[in-house]
Amino acid sequence: MKHIFIVLLSIVFVATSCQSEKKEEKEKIVIGGKKKTVSPEFELGEKLFKGKGNCYSCHRMNKKSVGPSVADIMKIYKEQNGDVVGFLRQKKDPIVDPENYAVMKTNFARLQKFTDEELQAIAFYMNEVSSK
Ligand code: HEC
Structure with a gap:
């Protein structure tokens, strides 16, 4: 039971960190070799x-x-x-x-x-x- 809980927790963690990465990518674009916030x-x-x-x-x-x-x-x-x-x-x-x-x-x-x-x-x- 404890194991399942830990597995679930790590799935949630991975899922949320992926999401925030995607969000960051959307906000930044590369102009003239530099990353800028859109x-x-x-x-x-x-x-x-x-x-x-x-x-x-x-x-x-x-x-x-x-x-x-x-x-x-x-x-x-x-x-x-x-x-x-x-x-x-x-x-x-x-x-x-x-x-x-x-x-x-x-x-x-x-x-x-x-x-x-x-x-x-x-x-x-x-x-x-x-x-x-
Ligand atoms: C049909 C073609 C055409 C379209 C569409 C066009 N332009 Fe131009 N634009 C030109 C040409 C040709 C020049 C160079 C003549 C000049 O400097 O005025 C120019 C010059 C400019 C200049 C420099 C003006 C200066 O000080 O000499 C700016 C700023 C500019 N355009 C912005 C825009 C913007 C913003 C749009 C869209 C809303 C746009 N243009 C759409 C053809 C176009």
Whole structure:
């Protein structure tokens, strides 16, 4: 009887420790070789960037496609203290590739329907995935 109890206890212990490991994995992702905690804001930003925002169809993380890579954009934004949300709200001029601004401009009508919180989440996501 005592043995069964101990066996049961260890099963419960193993089961709960497995669970907490899984939870931790979900909260951390690897960006630029570093583990980072995924916050709700990051998750929202990623969802919008790749989904409703459609940003990913023109912006890859590390290589240029139709638009500059997120890494290139954020490098310049960090150097020049740029304001992603301000740019997306058309309050700030382009500083990365002004010659191709017309292509990026096609998004602004759609982005007007995004809340400030959503645009901030997109900016947060872009900043997180490009910071090493
Ligand atoms: C149809 C293609 C296309 C889509 C979709 C697109 N972009 Fe762009 N984006 C571009 C191009 C081209 C540029 C380079 C021109 C420029 O710098 O304005 C650019 C530039 C940018 C810049 C740098 C602006 C600067 O200061 O020069 C940011 C920030 C940006 N995009 C964010 C986004 C976000 C966020 C989304 C999704 C909501 C998005 N883009 C969707 C094509 C696109």
